[in-house]
Amino acid sequence: MKSPQSLNYLSSSSDISILFYGLAIICLISAIVSASDGGNETDYHALLSFKSMITQDPYKVLTSWNHSFHFCDWSGISCGKRHKRVTALRLFSKGLEGLLSPHVGNLSFLRVLDLGNNSFQGTIPHELGHLFRLRGLYLYINKFSGVIPTNLSGCSNLDVLSLGQNNLAGSIPKEMSLLSKLSGLLIHKNNLTGGTPPFLGNITSMELFSAAENPLGGSIPDTLGHWKSLKEFYSGECNLYGSIPHSIFNLSLLVNFSLSENHLIGSLPSEIGNQLPNLEWLQLRDNELSGVLPPSLSNCSKLGYLEMSQNNFSGKLTIDFSQLRDINKIRLSGNNFHGRREADDMRFVDSLKNCTKLVRLELYNCNLIGVLPISTGNLSAQLEFLHLGHNQLFGSLPSSIGSLVGLTTLQLHTNRFKGKVPTTIGKLQKLQLLGLNNNQFSGPIPDAIGNLSLLNKLYLYSNKLVGHIPSSLGNCTKLNGLSLAENRFSGKIPKQLLQLPSLTNFLDLSHNNLSGSIPSEIKDLKMLSELYLSYNNLSGIITSSLSECISLTLLYLNGNQFQGLIPSSLSSLGALEVLYISQNNLSGKIPQFLEKWKSLEYLNLSFNDFEGELPVVGVFANVSLFSVLGNEKLCGGLVTLELPKCKEMGSKKKGFPFFIFVIVIAPTLLIVLCCVYLLCKKKHNSQQSQSSGSEWFMKVSYSQLLKATGGFSVANLIGEGGFSSVYKGILDSDDDKYVAIKVLHLHTRGAYESFLAECEAWRNIRHRNLLKIITSCSSVDFQGNDFKALVYEFMPNGSVHDWLHSSANTSKLNLQRISILRDVATALDYLHNCCQTTIVHGDLKPSNILLDDDMVAHVGDFGLARLLGTDLNQNSSTGVKGTIGYAPPEYGIGSEMTSCGDVYSFGILLLEMMTGKKPTDDMFNDGLSLHKFAHMALPDHVIDVIDDDAIVLQSTDANAKKVEECLVAIIKIGVSCSVDSPPQRMKIEIVVNELQRILDVLQNI
Known part of the structure; x- marks a missing residue:
């Protein structure tokens, strides 16, 4: 603005000069306004283009995006106060589907783009590289594919780049190193390969790096030690090899450090606790790390989560946990923490008494030898999960265990505990799972077990327990699985146990000395899936009350003294897949409903006294699906069984004229027999086709198996032979249950023939004591090489x-x-x-x-x-x-x-x-x-x-x-x-x- 003196000067000039300057000012203002309007127009059209490529908007968040409102007032949009240009586009978790418009790259004032947790597809537009003012790019939890655009390096002010949980492939582009202001790089849960590039170490401002669950491969570059400001580092499940560089342990600001499920080797530095004093989360599970677990970890006073399970750590566990007052989870399973001479490996428990926040303690399969100290009762009242299974703990279980009133899971199985199960176990009233199986516990089950009203599963099998099964188990009204097998229980099956409607998963009382008949109360277990009563001294008839257990899939009654007929009422068990009633004193003819059961996969009637003709249809049409050994009065059946022919029914005493038989009945009978033969043959072929079609030829892909095994990682390798390697894995379709995946070494001579032999063998067999095959894979890998694998049930x-x-x-x-x-x-x-x-x-x-x-x-x-x-x-x-x-x-x-x-x-x-x-x-x-x-x-x-x-x-x-x-x-x-x-x-x-x-x-x- 001109001063008053200047205006006075102008007033003395000619009118033409005044007009000229006035017009100039007007033109300048007009140009500025015009430019401003043009910028707004660009943003407006860019947003409309964004909206046009959205195919699903379930929450109607884009309904406000119309000409009735200024775009700065549209949902998810923020604008600058001065120029009214779009500075932020935030549409996190709005259920949006579609493609990301490249015109977003025209929002030149954009500082934040947050489209996380939606369903955007396609590639990330390279036009985003034009957004030089952008500081936060959040595209995580979408379905983006393709590669990370190289020209994102144009976003020179970028502070956070979040691309996790997409379908991105390729390698991390080298242009990423130009993002000198980047403090957070999140690329986890993609399909990125090509290793962790050393040039990332040039981004010295890095505070958060998350690359977990990518098949990156390679080793950890030493240059990452340049990240002096780093606080969080996540590279679990990245197929990493080699050792952890020493430079990483100099990043003293590290708070969270995770390298789980890789193939890392070597030992941890003895001074790790002094080098990383700020650690709160340390997760190195499922690697091949070795050496002693450094006692200096005691100095990580802020540590809340320690997970070193499934490694090769050895030597005595000497961490002084008394200094880790904030520790809430300790997971050290699958190592070898046995001292060389002494059998007091559990002495460290004494130092846990100050850890009042501890909720989880896992030390199973650690080769620990010693007794469980009385001080176990001094552990945190907050402790919910205690797992010390698969060790060599001996002596008695201290009664102080009853002080751990917060426990929901107690696993002490597969040790050498002796003596009685302490009655104080009944104080653990929050307990949901109790596993004391595979020990040497003796004496009776304490009646106090009935106090565990929240108990879901109870495993006491393979001990030396005696006496009667306590009726107080009937008070465990949440119990859905109970195994008391392989003990020395006697007496009758308590009725109270059979009146638990919650008992739906399994009831295993096999291999004991139980006597009497099956109580009629068994009918109350209508939803029970598996019942094992084999190898006891049960007698009497098989109660018809079993027919009301309509959800049974497995029923084992073998090895008892049952007599009489198989009750016809059992025909109501339409879901039954396996029935064992062998080694009893059953008699009579084989009921017809057995041959009509479509769900039945295996039937064992061996070593009884059945008589009459053996059917040849249904389960009896395939000799691999049933057994009738030791029934000497049976006749007929499949030729391969070599049973005697059944005697012809008929009587000559009635004097029926033979010529009438020849002329009238014989042709009719012949026609009927032919029809039956053709029908049976068709059904048999159909069953064979079904077996080979629905089971054998139900394939899984190479990529599924690659994902299931973590890229066939060494960490999941459970066996290796001349023709194959066997991996542990989880198929997406298998409800998170482990399977065993046998991958053939097709380059080895004889491997292909081995695969064919195994395929043909599994095509024809099924038995409880044979490994169950789930499916197969005959495909090519990503390099075009032949690939063949078999998938089996996992044997834990x-x-x-x-x-x-x-x-x-x-x-x-x-x-x-x-x-x-x-x-x-x-x-x-x-x-x-x-x-x-x-x-x-x-x-x-x-x-x-x-x-x-x-x-x-x-x-x-x-x-x-x-x-x-x-x-x-x-x-x-x-x-x-x-x-x-x-x-x-x-x-x-x-x-x-x-x-x-x-x-x-x-x-x-x-x-x-x-x-x-x-x-x-x-x-x-x-x-x-x-x-x-x-x-x-x-x-x-x-x-x-x-x-x-x-x-x-x-x-x-x-x-x-x-x-x-x-x-x-x-x-x-x-x-x-x-x-x-x-x-x-x-x-x-x-x-x-x-x-x-x-x-x-x-x-x-």
Whole structure:
């Protein structure tokens, strides 16, 4: 603005000059206004373009985006006060779907773009690189694909770049290093590859880096040590290799540090607690880190979360937790924290008494040896989760455990606890899961167990508990799963237990000494899915009340003394998949409803007194789906069963004219029989087609398996053989349940044939003691190479080999060895004698015997299997036949594979399990073998060769002789099965019966 003096000067000039200057000022103002309006117009059209590419707006947030309102008043829009230009576009979590318009790049005054948690698709427009004023770009939790645009480097003022949880691929562009002001880079949960680039270390302003759950690969660059302001670092599940650079441990401002589920090796610096004093969250689980867990972690006084589980840390746990007063979760499972000499590995518990915020303590499978100290009762009243399973803890369970009144989960399974279950357990009234299984607890279950009114699951199986099952369990009104199997309970099944409507998952009372009949109250368990009552002394008829348990899928009544008929009312169990009623005294004809049950996958009627004609339809049309061994009065059935023909029904005494039969009845009967034959054949073929179509050919893709195993990471590798590698993983479709994924090494000679053999074997078999196959994959990988894999049910307790030859497990596999051997023999009996085509396994050994949650054995790995009488996998004299030490001697001279060869392998397996000696042990030389070693001990020196932990029984002097007789009988079986001459080896069906008899004797001692 001009001063008054200037105006006076102008007034003395000519009118023309006045007019000229006036016009100039007007033009200047007009130009400024025009420019301003043009900028607003640009923003307006850019926003309209954004809206036009939205296909779904469920919350109608864009309805205000119309000409009735100025765009600065539109929902989600913020504008500057001076120029009325768009400075922020915030539409977080509005359910929007569609593409992101490239015209957003015209909002040149934009400082914040937040479209997080929507469903935007397509690529990120490279035009966003024009937004040089942009400070925050939030595109996380969408469905963006493609690569990270390189010209985002044009956003030179960018402070936070959040692209996590999308479908972005490719590598991190090198232009990212130009974002010198970037303090937060979040790219987690994408498909980024190409490693963590060293040039990121140039962004020295970095405070937050999150790249977790990307298949990046590579190692952690040392240059990241330049991030002196870094507070949070997340690179878990990135397929990282190598060691953690020492420069990372110099980032003293670090608060949260996570590198979980990678392949990192090496040890942690001893001074980590002094170098990273601000740590609040330390997560390095599921790696291959080793060495001692540094005691200096005690100096991380702010630490609230410590997770080092599933590594190779060793040495005694010496962290002084008393200084970590803010710690709330300690997860150290899957390491080896046993001290070299002393058996007091649990002494660290004393230092936890000051940790009043502790809610979770996990130390399972850590090889801890010692007693659980009384000071356990001094742990935090806030403690909710205590898991010390799979260790070597011994002694009694201290009664002070009852002081942990905040517990919802208590897992102490698979240890060596003895003595009684303390009555103080009844004080844990918030408890929802109690696992004391696989120990040596004795005495009765305390009645106080009934005080646990919130209990969901109770596992007490595989102990030495005695007495009656307490009726007070009927007070546990939330109980949905109960396993009391493999104990010494006697008396009747309490009615109160069967009146729990909450009992829906499983009830396992098998392998006890229960007597009496099944109470009629069983009818109240209408929603129960699995019922196991096998191997007790239950008697009487099978109650028709079972017919009201309409949700049953598995029903095991075998190994009892039930008599009479199978009640026809059981036909109402329309969901039943597996029915075992073998080894009873049942009689009469096989009810017709069994052949009509469509849901039935396996039926075992063996060793009863059934009579009459065996059906040939339904489950009885496939010999692999049922067993009727030991029923000598049965006739007919499938030809492969070789049962006697049924006697023709008819009577000559009535004098029916033969010529009428020939002329009238015979043709009609012939037509009917032909129709029935064609119908059965069609149904049989349909079933076979269904089996192979719906089960075998239900494929999963290579990418699914890649994702399920974390890129086939070493951390998920659970086994490796000549033809394959086996990984643990979780399929998206499998409700977060683990599966075992066997990936064939197709470059190895014989691997493809192994795959075909296993496919053909699994196509024809199904049995409780065989590993269950889920699906298969025959595809190509991302490099175009052939890829083949098989997906099996995951066996959480590993292999028999692991249990036999691991110091952490051997002492706990005692009487179960006999049960496992019985299971394996039963599986072989099924393969050899019950399948339509005899199947030879060909590679029976401890590593191929897998154990489920209940320590039931499952035979797996049919890669060398052979179906006798077929052309599949015909082995030449030079072919691979079994494993050294387990393969019979005749295979070594070129003989074909036979079922007798499997029997030999079983004999060696039995002797190994009973003696603890591998057939390839160094002691077996100069003509001495495992077979001879055992044979020479018969009959008077068997105790000298038996593994000390093979039979652990509290036997009196009166029973000692019985135990020794059983051991002699077992070794005789192993020796008889492993003789050199195939015809002289014991028949596998005799082995099954003998082992069951021995097991019954031992369980009653």
